[in-house]
Amino acid sequence: MDRYVYSIVRCVPEPSTGEFVNIAAIAGSPETGDWDVRQVENESHVRKLANASTIRAVHGSLADIGARIDSQFLLLEEGGEPLSAEWLHELCNESRNVVQFSPPMLILAESSAEALDVVFQHMIIDPASRQREYITKHRVISDLHIAYRRAEVSHLVQSRVSLFVGDRVNSDVDFAVTRGHVYQLCQGWSFQRTGTGIDDLSSQVKAWGYALRSLRDGEPARVFGSHDQIARVDRDVDLQILFAPPRTREQQDVFEEARQVFSELRASVHALNEADMIGARAAELVA
Helix, strand or coil: CEEEEEEEEEEEEECCCCEEEEEEEEEECCCCCCEEEEECCCCHHHHCCCCHHHHHHHHHHHHHHHHHHHHHHHHHHCCCCCCCHHHHHHHHHHCCCCEEECCCEEEEECCHHHHHHHHHHHHCCCHHHHHCCCCCHHHHHHHHHHHHHHCCCHHHEEEEEEEEECCCEEEEEEEEEEECEEEEEEEEEECCCCCHHHHHHHHHHHHHHHHHHHHHCCCCEEEECHHHCEEEECCCCEEEEEEECCCCHHHHHHHHHHHHHHHHCCCEEEEHHHHHHHHHHHHHHHC
16 A cells, blocks of 8 residues: 545635635545546535535536646656655645635555545545445546556556547547557446436447557547647557446446447457556566
8 A cells, every 4th residue: 555645625704704615525645646536426415505506616626626737647757757756745835715624634444546546435424425325437547547657657657648540530549558559448337327327338439449449440640649749550559448438327337338349449458457568568678
């Protein structure tokens, strides 16, 4: 397990009284750069204490934090430094209004997602998560970042690349391992969506699969990464899938469709706990 730091985000409608309600949490590792922020899904208990304008202020602050965490992925790919524990201390020291942060504390965990699971279980009331705790795609992507760092190939990994095949077909791909040309493409999926989200997922997998099928068929392909860097992609490129498994019958139906797409693409498919196998394969390819 690794050492993580976490801070709880509090909504404080009347700072003068000190009354507050926990609405979110931040957790991260200053060593690996694995950071995440999570807020409650069901705010019914928050609305009993805070008005709409106060809650909007909290949402705005959480959006800024999420953007800050997302931006560091690109910085790390360019050799930058991960967010430090000082960042959390600054948030805590500078927050005195309706959004406040608890003093950072240490926690042992395998990932930021696991650290947040523990924090939410013991310190934050979220009726939605107590009914069902779904694994999001963000969690899958976070585990892939960690796997590439453990395999010591993160400096060769570009995230959120655009794949162009032929003259008309294109699709976003979560990761590309490149050094002159592309050694590996990797996509993360969570089949634990609900409602209309699971229908959208079915369409997304099919559209993504169409682009990759064109690649496998021999259409000329290239990826565009950060700063419009271009790398060519061979038709037999290593293709890896990491997924969070379905839990309901409806999710299972979409997963079975997706599994057929993955099979046709000759992709290596891994459950969430096998992320390190993808990082190890990337290291083997570029060695």
